[in-house]
Each structure stands twice: as C-alpha cells, then as structure tokens.
Amino acid sequence: MPALAQYSLPPTRLKDLFQRLSQAVDQVIAPTRVPPGDVFYDVVQGPDEVALDFGNSLVSPVAWLYRPVEEMFRVLPGEPPRVEPCGEEGRRLLFAVRPCDLAAIGRLDQFFLEGDFRDDLYAARRARTLLVALACATQADPRCFCSCCETGPYAEQGFDLQLSLVGDRYLLEVGSESGAALAEQCRDLLEPAAEDLAAGRAQQVQAFYAGLEQKANMPAAVRRLSSEAVPVELWDRIASRCLGCGGCSFVCPVCTCFYTTDQVREDGSIVRVRAWDSCRLEGYTREASGHNPRAHRRQRAERFSYHKLAYPCIQREGRLGCVGCGRCVTVCFGGVHMPRVAQMIRRGE
C-alpha cells in the first residue's frame, strides 16, 4: 500500500515535530537511553530524552501494546463477590518503532483481534495507540536479519506515520487517517517531499543489507520444516545447546503466550494478572497430575520453531512468526537463535 501522503522534514525540526505529536496524546513512549547505555522504550517527557542513534532495543516496543504483566480484572470479596474492570489508560503514541516491530504488531493484531475470540485487553490498548515508525535505512544492527523476513529496513504499511532519514532530510510518510490528522497538526513544519526522497531511500537498501551479519534462508527453512523432513536428532542438537531460559520468547516481539495468576491484595481484593509465558519452559505444558506432554527440551525446541516457521502456522496466523529483529541473537547463551536454527533446519543437520 503506498503512503497516503509524503512530506520532507529537515532534521533540525525533528524536536519540534516530536513536541507537536506529543500534544496530540496523553503519553509518548519513545526509545531512551538508560545507564550504562542500553536503549529501552519508555515514557518520555520531552524530545531531549529520546535516543535515535541505536540499532534495536533489547525489549520490543510491542511490550507497550501487549504488556509483560497486566491486570485483567479485579474481584471484590463479598456475598456475592463483585467483578470490576482494571484501570484504563489514555491515548498513547509509540515513537520511533522499528519496521520489524511494526511487522510484529501486524501479526499481533491478527492474532488478538481477528477470529472467533477478540482479546479485548489488547484491543483497547491498540485502539488508543498511534504508531510512528522510524526506518532503519542508515543504521544496520549486525544482529538483525530483516532482509530474510521481508520486514525492513522500512515499512510499507502498518504505521500512522513513518520517518526515514534519507541524506540530509527526513521523509515523512502518512500511512493512515489518524496519521493524516497528526501530519495536519504539524503542517507548518513540513515541506513537500521532493520526488527523489523515496528513490533515495530505495537506493540505501542494498548497502543496508550488506551491513547485516546474520543470514537466514527462511523460505527454505519453512519448506523443510513444513514437509516434516527434519530429523528428530536435529532437535536434540538444538536442545543440547538450549539452557531452557525462555529468553528468546521473552524478547521475541511475535511471541504471545501468557499464563494467569491470582494476586490477593492487602485490601482483600483479588486481581487476576496475566504475564508473558514461554513454551521453552518446562512447566509450560505440565498438568496438575504431573503429566507433561512436552517434558523434553527437544520437544520444546521443536514447538518453538514449528510455531514460528511451519507453513500451517503461517497460514493460520497470517505471516512468518519471525520478523528478523535479531533480539534472540542477543540473548541466546547457547547460540541457538533463530537465524542459526533456520540454517540448521534448512541443512537438516
């Protein structure tokens, strides 16, 4: 889908743009540098707190749409007990979302919002959130592999606004009606986009891809895994290097699993909370009887890969379960992250 409109923005006006966007919402979430220098997406008060000189954050901004821990409802004890909703939040803007994370949000949208059951917790937060993407075209993080997942270095859709640095200008693209309304409020900061801006961005792509160190032939891995041609020993080999820490799924912006637990608060009320869970953890499928259909790490390694890469899952959930963000490359102690596993699957060894 082509952008609804395109503008040009001199980098000197980026802070003004940020200020103007901030006024349209109650809260802005943006990448910010935290000692000793890691970048996290967090609530920021002004443009000086925003860090744009980063490859990718360790935690995806998806965490602001699908919260790592969130209250589902509250029960007030009594005869009978009463059930109450938990707090609402205001309008939010996620600023400088990388295109890979935007692709992940696309999959989350389909997973949580489509089909027979609509996740109203995700839906409410999603409906209140505006997305401003920041293309990666000039900054390749060596751990990323969006080139293999067709998710970068810039987004074709899924954003309200997208910023791409091309030479000495930002290309600002409008991707939705809400984005058009935002751009309208910033109209005096924007200039008409010269025709060569988009063309200039396209020319950056090959140089950007050359800066990526991870290579994952996803279509080949998908074909092989889907045809059930992967020997069981391969999962044993992956499992022998997997610590079972669940780190890959906790940083993965596509992973959606959760568990729920009841917390009894000091005032006697009970809050049901959901928190991210991981199919890599031993207790994930363990039943009260002690029976565990996925008791072996090998089985859990296969489950994780199958859900992300196998064709029946792709068909069901709308897209590949990996967006090439490279976070699992950062966290996996055993080096059995997605690009390595995809390569092992492709080779069958």
Add this chain to the structure above:
Amino acid sequence: MSGLYVPQIAAIERVEEETATEKTFTLRPLNGDRLSCVPGQFILLSVFGRGEAPFCVGTAGQDLPTLDITVRRYPGGRVTEALHSLGPGAYVGLRGPFGNGFKVEALRGRDLLFVAGGIGLIPVRPLIRQVLSERDQFGRLVLLFGARQPSEILYRRELDEWQAREDFEVQLTIDVPHPDWSGHVGVVTTLFPDLEVDPARTKAIIVGPPVMYPFVVAACREKGIGDADMIFSLERYMKCGVGKCGHCAMKHKYVCTDGPVFTYEEIREIEEH
C-alpha cells in the same frame, strides 16, 4: 462487566462425593443466565485467589439453569484443592462452555464403542446420556470402562443402571486384582479380544489417561476400525480456553478452540514427537 477473560459469578448449589478424590459440583450462574452445552465441551472455573482451570462439563443440553462438573482433587493442584474445600453456597467464577464437543450428528445410525479410562468417563457420560435419550437413533452401544481399583469407579449408580439395560453392553474392569472385586481384571484393552465389532458401522469414542491411547488405538485398528472413526477428547494445560494463551497448542491447532474432540486421523497430523 464483560470481557473475554472475565468470568461470571456462579454459586455452588450442590456437592456430591463420587469417590475419595472426585466430587461433582453443580453450578448456578448468579445472574440467572441459561447455559447451552454440547457433550465434550469444557468450562474455565475460577476459585478466586487461587486461579482458573479447565474442567469438562458433565451436563448437556439447551437452556440449562445449572451445569455439573466432576473434579479430581490433585495434591498441589491449586484450583482443585481449593474447589474441593468449598461447599454449597460458595461462589466461584465461570467462563464458557468452550470447545467443539462431540459431533452427535455424525454418530447417528452408527454402532458406538465407548472406551473410557478413569476420569475419562467424565466427558463421555453426557454423550452417553444424550445417546440413551435418543436410543433408537443409534445402533449397538458398548462401553468398556477401566479404573485402577474399585474405589475409583465413578458414577457407580449410573453405571449400574446402564448395566441393567438390555440395549447397552457395559463392561467394567480394574487394573489389578482387589478383594472387593469379582469382575474382570486387567487394563481396558484386555476387554478387546472377546469383543466383536462391525468395523464399517462402528465409531469408537475414546477418553482416558494419555498412557492408554496408543494401546487403544492399536486395539481398535486390529478390529478394523478406521482412524477417522476413532474419536478422542484431548486434555492439555490451558489458561484461557479461547486460543490466546498458547498452552494447549499442538502444531497449528489449539485443543481449546479446534478441539478438545478430534478424530485420530486429525490427531495424527498434529501429534508431536
């Protein structure tokens, strides 16, 4: 308030002790909501402060004022232990019913072979009740039920009623000899050799502990029953019941929304190593 994960409040109306470890709870939604249930469906039950867990529903029908669940207490099971400590008048949370349930239409006109092990009888019972209520719609009916020991046999009175019927062949077995037991001894598949079935007419409905399944599949195949005619109700750990939490996924299917009832033909496709 409503919401995908928000339970309605229900009162426990009645508690019946089935065995030393299983009780049947009758639940009535507080707001007077009527419930519709297909045999084989399940609910998510909350004991507030302890958590929520899935249990198959023991009642079936339209416009029901109450529903029953039979629950085994597991030591260390947060929800089952707490539920077993509750009596009539206590309040719990209720979501559902969820899941596909048994397709009764597909069973009409066929011989039905029910194979249940232990608490596997719980989801099978509402199906048997429905079948018996329309007895002339079905061919021959056989139930093979195995328990570990006599004291673990559920629904004794109802089993006696079924055994007394001439149009329902009911065979019970226990795993190992017991002084209180004069009937057949051996796991449920030891009832198969003397069983005669017409494989072209038969649908097998099989529910029990996972360890039972490969043996029953082999026994059914030996009788000539096809994989598409073997019907299972699967159980998996679940947190949501609506295909979101991920726990019950098998390959690209979710036991909660695509199941819990699957034919063996379908299971073969999603079976994991």
